[in-house]
Amino acid sequence: MAKKLHVTTTINNESVEFLCEARHSLLEVLRDRLELTGAKEGCNNGNCGACTVLMNGLPVVSCLVLAVEAEGAEIETVEGLAGHDHFLHPLQQCFLEGAALQCGICTPGFLVAAKALLKKIPNPTEEQIRFNLSGNLCRCTGYDKIVRAVQAAAEQMKETVS
Amino acid sequence: MNLSEEVVLDDFRYAAPVSLQEATALLAEYGLRARLLAGGTDIIVQMREGRRSADLVLDLKGISELMTIQMNAEGMRLGAGVPCYRLYDDPAVKTAYSALTDAAQIIGGWQIQSRASIGGNLCNASPAADSIPALMVHDAVCEVVSHKGRRTVPVAQFCTAPSRTVLDTGEMLAALLLPPVVPQSGAAYLRFIPRNEMDIAVVGAAAWVELNATGDTFVNARIALGAVAPTPRVAQKAAAWLRGQPVNDATLAKAGELAQEVAQPIDDMRGTIEYRKHLSGVLTKRVLEIAIKRAKQ
Numbered sequence: 001m002a003k004k005l006h007v008t009t010t011i012n013n014e015s016v017e018f019l020c021e022a023r024h025s026l027l028e029v030l031r032d033r034l035e036l037t038g039a040k041e042g043c044n045n046g047n048c049g050a051c052t053v054l055m056n057g058l059p060v061v062s063c064l065v066l067a068v069e070a071e072g073a074e075i076e077t078v079e080g081l082a083g084h085d086h087f088l089h090p091l092q093q094c095f096l097e098g099a100a101l102q103c104g105i106c107t108p109g110f111l112v113a114a115k116a117l118l119k120k121i122p123n124p125t126e127e128q129i130r131f132n133l134s135g136n137l138c139r140c141t142g143y144d145k146i147v148r149a150v151q152a153a154a155e156q157m158k159e160t161v162s
Numbered sequence: 163m164n165l166s167e168e169v170v171l172d173d174f175r176y177a178a179p180v181s182l183q184e185a186t187a188l189l190a191e192y193g194l195r196a197r198l199l200a201g202g203t204d205i206i207v208q209m210r211e212g213r214r215s216a217d218l219v220l221d222l223k224g225i226s227e228l229m230t231i232q233m234n235a236e237g238m239r240l241g242a243g244v245p246c247y248r249l250y251d252d253p254a255v256k257t258a259y260s261a262l263t264d265a266a267q268i269i270g271g272w273q274i275q276s277r278a279s280i281g282g283n284l285c286n287a288s289p290a291a292d293s294i295p296a297l298m299v300h301d302a303v304c305e306v307v308s309h310k311g312r313r314t315v316p317v318a319q320f321c322t323a324p325s326r327t328v329l330d331t332g333e334m335l336a337a338l339l340l341p342p343v344v345p346q347s348g349a350a351y352l353r354f355i356p357r358n359e360m361d362i363a364v365v366g367a368a369a370w371v372e373l374n375a376t377g378d379t380f381v382n383a384r385i386a387l388g389a390v391a392p393t394p395r396v397a398q399k400a401a402a403w404l405r406g407q408p409v410n411d412a413t414l415a416k417a418g419e420l421a422q423e424v425a426q427p428i429d430d431m432r433g434t435i436e437y438r439k440h441l442s443g444v445l446t447k448r449v450l451e452i453a454i455k456r457a458k459q
Contacts, residue, residue: 002173022176022219025206045207047360049273058247058276064206065277066199068176069221113272134359135271 009070011036012080020067027051027062029070030077038078038108042137049136052109053077059116059135078108081115090153090160091115100149102140110136114150123154171210178221182228182336185220186309192218193331200228200243201277203270204286228281228336231255237342239305242281242335247272249280259340260456261296261349261368268292268353271360281335287321287393288362294321294394295368295386296351297338305337314339318386321393346381347372348456352449353388354441356432363389364433367421367445369453373409377458380404385417385446390425390438397421400446414450418443 004019011034020029027044030036030053042050044063051062054076081089091111094100101107110133117124117132124132129150130143138146179185189196197205197216200223208214222228228243233254240249246266249255256263262280269278269292283293284304297317304315306329317338320327329335349370355361366388372381383404385397400420407413427438 003175005176021173023171023173025171044210046203046270046274049271052273055276059273060276061203061273064202066176066202066206066219066221069202069223116272131359132272135273137360 005068007068007071009073009075011075012077018067022066022068024067025063026053026055026065026067026070026075029067030062036077036079040105040108042105042109047137048106048109049113049133050106050109052112052136054112054116057116057119059113061135076112076115078111081111089115090156091118091150094149094152094156095146098145098149098152100141100145106136106138106140110138110146114153117150118154118157122158124150126151171206172215174209174216175218176221177218178224180224182225182307183309185222185225185334186307186332188218188220189334190309190332196220198222198285198334200279200282201245201274203274203278204282222334233258235342238338238340240280240338240340242285242337243279244281245277245279246275250275258343259296259300259349261299261351261370261453262293262340264351265292265296265353265366265368268359281338284317284320284338285327285329285335287323287325287327289324289392289394290363290366290389291394292351292353292363292366292388295366295388296349297340298386298394298396299349299351299368299370299384300340301370301384303339304335305339306333307336308333312336318396323392344372344382346375346377346457348453348459350449350452350456352445352452354445362432365389365425365427365438365441365445366394367442367449369446369449371404371450371453371457373454373457377454378409380407380409380413383417383450385421385450387421387425387442387446390427390442395424397424397446399423409454414447415443417450418447421446 002021040050042048046061046064053062195217199221222243228241230241232239249266250263280293302317351368353363353366368386370384383401385401388394400417422443425442
């Protein structure tokens with residue numbers, strides 16, 4: 001049996017440890033070992049974005065990150081979007097209200113990528129939304145409702161003065 | 163794809179050296195059985211699909227000299243592992259090496275650019291690689307290292323065939339060296355793809371121009387095309403012809419025609435030979451226009 005590596009990382013602000021083989025992807029570990037099944041395997045080759053998580057604030061496709069690379073990193077997944085008070089993140093709320101999902105497989109990836117987008121560009125144009133989310137594919141919605149949901153969330157988040 | 167085949171990674175040893183010395187020693191020991199890991203956006207896919215394999219995966223991201231951007235009077239030293247986003251997020255790099263940052267912004271999507279490196283894009287040596295025509299027009303030079311020492315290779319000579327480079331067993335790319343900015347110069351990279359984003363170039367075109375003080379004459383130019391030959395190509399004749407020519411539609415069109423001559427594309431699912439040759443001329447003209455506009459700024 002292959003040698004196991006011990007990894008210590010932070011996921012959604014909590015310290016997490018796990019064992020994995022060198023060849024395991026972060027996606028595999030999130031889903032199969034840590035039961036964080038929000039990130040989805042859509043293609044397993046970095047094309048579809050359904051496995052998107054944030055790594056040190058940056059959106060990455062977790063299927064192309066080795067789990068061992070998470071050592072010392074800060075990972076954010078869709079499970080960390082809603083607050084501890086269980087109120088949905090404005091993005092989640094707007095996706096639901098705007099019917100910006102059908103099968104929902106792409107949705108966690110879109111939510112995480114959109115979260116990073118709104119942090120980088122709090123008031124993005126439609127073009128900026130489409131360009132920055134081009135790494136997330138959706139086969140159901142045709143993207144329009146997703147774009148509108150991101151715009152609505154941006155609007156809502158603007159009004160929340162922190 | 164045969165659904166009964168598992169697309170998995172075979173087991174390998176993982177190492178994360180903290181110095182180039184350590185890395186090159188491991189490379190010397192493992193030879194072809196080692197693969198380098200920067201962003202992983204090419205190599206992990208290839209290993210998963212069985213196109214490449216390794217006993218040892220060397221994660222280079224802990225080696226600081228591979229992960230830094232240095233800009234000074236001598237130009238830019240771009241560590242081979244620096245991810246794309248750090249190039250276009252840096253205003254100084256964006257202004258000075260705009261063909262390169264144009265390319266960095268459209269290699270894959272944001273998730274890929276968070277990890278994928280220009281060095282990796284070059285070493286992967288796809289005929290359609292976006293960064294390579296840009297590196298060529300910026301006159302970039304490769305700094306190659308092994309346990310035996312260092313050598314340099316112009317980017318224009320680095321790729322020898324699809325997925326093949328001049329790197330010998332035990333050698334790795336350490337950095338890309340780009341010359342300092344020249345006044346009245348501008349550069350750009352344009353790509354044609356079937357979708358809006360997230361696709362492989364049907365044709366890629368890069369241009370760098372240097373204009374005279376009044377901006378109406380070409381002092382110097384470099385043009386390179388991607389995805390229209392087994393390796394990206396410099397359009398030497400087209401660029402040389404532009405020197406001393408006035409800046410106008412006719413000279414740009416002529417440059418486009420001359421650039422087309424280096425295009426030897428294939429038919430594939432993204433385009434026919436005829437279409438790609440046509441696009442080579444069109445994109446050359448358009449990318450020159452952007453480079454000229456930037457040179458005048």
